[in-house]
């Protein structure tokens with residue numbers, strides 16, 4: 001029989017979601033993303049390990065947020081919702097705007113002033129969300145939308161919505177299916193900490209269902225300037241070029257700690273220059289363009305490797321959470337000098353070194 005196309009996480013993993021019926025799902029066929037071996041970058045690690053990137057930039061709106069959004073929006077529609085609201089550093093709003101448009105709902109996104117990358121803002125606008133910039137930080141925006149959704153008939157689709165986290169478990173199901181078992185380590189960037197919480201829940205659910213026998217060590221990576229969990233206190237003014245993890249008071253703080261502790265993993269911080277190193281390695285050596293926040297996961301792997309944390313033989317997966325096209329400005333900040341020549345073949349050949 002011919003292989004059918006991927007139907008989206010609700011249909012593909014229906015036995016792990018009580019509702020909705022897959023035929024009623026609001027879906028863009030999210031999930032089913034590639035697990036790419038990093039055969040060049042792995043040579044940066046002094047001992048022989050296996051390393052893969054789960055490239056979540058291949059989701060319909062370019063980030064893992066679609067995994068939770070399909071479930072949250074499907075269930076909101078079943079409950080009769082007419083409008084969605086979220087606070088966002090960008091990718092949640094892009095995903096809410098797309099799934100809201102597909103379901104015929106109004107979407108309101110509340111974003112921190114001037115801190116959203118242009119690609120993500122373009123997504124919210126093109127899908128006809130109402131974009132409200134507040135003169136404050138993400139944490140302020142989240143407080144506002146939580147209060148609004150408590151008292152007014154709009155469905156909150158931030159990761160504090162348990163449907164979001166339930167959907168985001170699916171990345172652990174897929175990685176396990178793609179490898180044939182759970183990896184030894186799973187590294188991922190941590191902002192609001194919903195993703196590490198959900199990924200850990202996913203592995204545990206998969207083991208309970210008898211689909212895998214072991215669990216990975218969950219390793220969360222924060223940016224040094226926005227590392228509340230590592231520091232053990234709220235960061236009032238989080239600073240990092242990795243805007244998707246520029247969060248000073250994570251909503252799922254406890255979930256991240258639990259994931260790290262239960263799994264024997266940890267939470268660490270990496271500097272912006274370590275993030276950029278990983279970002280450029282992925283793009284120039286592996287052909288993978290992810291956003292800066294995503295590269296924090298690989299930066300964490302490299303930092304741990306250089307500290308001698310791996311003994312050899314480990315199977316390591318890092319989640320690359322979003323697509324690099326969302327945030328092209330980071331590229332142009334480190335652009336090589338422009339080459340301009342008269343429009344003659346000889347001029348081009350000289351640059352190629354054939355003259």
Ligand SMILES: *Cc1c(COP(=O)(O)O)cnc(C)c1O
Nearest residue numbers: 091191192193194195244321322
């Ligand atoms: C949302 C997001 C994160 C952070 O995920 P949390 O669940 O908030 O920890 C990291 N990278 C990208 C690209 C994101 O969109």
